[in-house]
Amino acid sequence: MRHGHWIGGRAEEPANRSYLPTLDPATGLPGDEVAAGSAPDVDRAVAAAEGAWREWSRRSAADRSEALHRVADAMAAHADALIDLERACTGKVPAQLRLEVDMSVSYFRYYAGILRAHHGRTVDQGAGHHTYTRLEPYGVVAVITPWNLPLNQACRASAPALAAGNAVVAKPSELTSASTLMLARLATESGLLDGLLNVVTGTGLDVGTPLAVHPDVRRIAFTGSVVTGRHLATIAADRIVPATLELGGKSPLLVFADADLDRAVAAAVSAVTANAGQVCSATTRLLVEAPVHDEVVARVVEALELLKPGVDFGPMITEAQYRKVLDHFATAGAVPVTGGTAYDDLPGLYVRPTVYAGVDPRLRIAREEVFGPVLVTLPFTGEAEALALANDTEYGLVAAVWSGDIARALRLAERIEAGQIAVNGGALGIETPFGGFKQSGYGREKGIEALHEYARTKTVSLSLH
């Protein structure tokens, strides 16, 4: 099947009439084709968005809320079709797909709800003045997303951007565009104003950059690699438009000897299995207090060796990512205690869950984001060394701390340089603001913070004299 763009409430052919192939990474078979967009397609989509956002932003909060609830309803009603599309180009296992699609629906429900409580305020300047603020949209927001959680990331940025009164032009990864296109179609069919949610597919160079430099794009929301984030941040700085950058991570999971080891081991296993480790917030540096290090590693390895590819975890989603993980294995400079190879007997892009135990923290495998089912472990002695190792990274997206000493865990939570810290499995969801410190990026998604990201504050002051 061939997918065109979604522009102004309808499917549109690419200007150059070219399409790009996709691949089912679970089988290695070719998948659907998506439009190979280019600058003229971007121009059409931005024009459609520019023509739509003012009318949208003038509607009452109640109206906008109802419209976004209807988008959520349409997504929920077509969840199975969204799952099928997402599976075809990512090979994800069913539980992971269900989780991601349910969460995608929830982004629309959550922002449809809280937008009704998103107001300016009055500012008391004394008698004779009436001063207030208005929260106004930027206009056209570019949403550029990667391939690892395609629909989820598109919704994570688009729902708050729309809720705040903006229009969106989304540019998904050319390898995983189908679910984002279906989101836009469902949004239109559910009554969302034409032009409010557009999708232009294609490569970063042919669509992403023309979108970011477009003079009518007033804000950029980017999720992806540090290299592309830096490129887009440079464009944003040059154009003086704000950007949100959700980039990579090499996040620590700290386990003290007094922790509930059963739950800590389960958390370490799920860092590897959830989306086969292709999650920016995966806690792939397992830091364990020395007396229990070997026991924790043995239990994690035992659990990982029971897992079945295609059942408990999916493949690498792209061929490039598959090759990148195998290159990490070849150059690790350490011998894994489990894994370290691909499943050569399977047709898809599967690699074995892998653990490098007690590694030298200076090794590339211990410092770079692998973005695959790969853990490194490091033993530590005492709180100070745990903290130093946790912060010994250029990244700062998330961290997890497991300890029976809550005061110690919270002391560490205060000092670890990361945007989200889960203590003893603390829940993190749509309500909890998410975003990086250091090279993991800036700006916040999720929570009410994301609504603020997509609104500009205007002050109006009236003299009563």
Ligand code: NAD
């Ligand atoms: P990527 O940066 O290569 O691509 C991301 C998006 O940017 C894609 O749509 C791509 O087409 C586009 N793009 C690429 N080059 C571009 C250019 N020159 N100009 C404009 N757009 C361009 O990243 P990826 O390989 O698709 O994704 C993996 C990375 O994403 C990992 O590093 C991962 O950590 C990160 N990630 C971060 C988060 C987060 O929320 N922090 C979530 C998921 C993934």
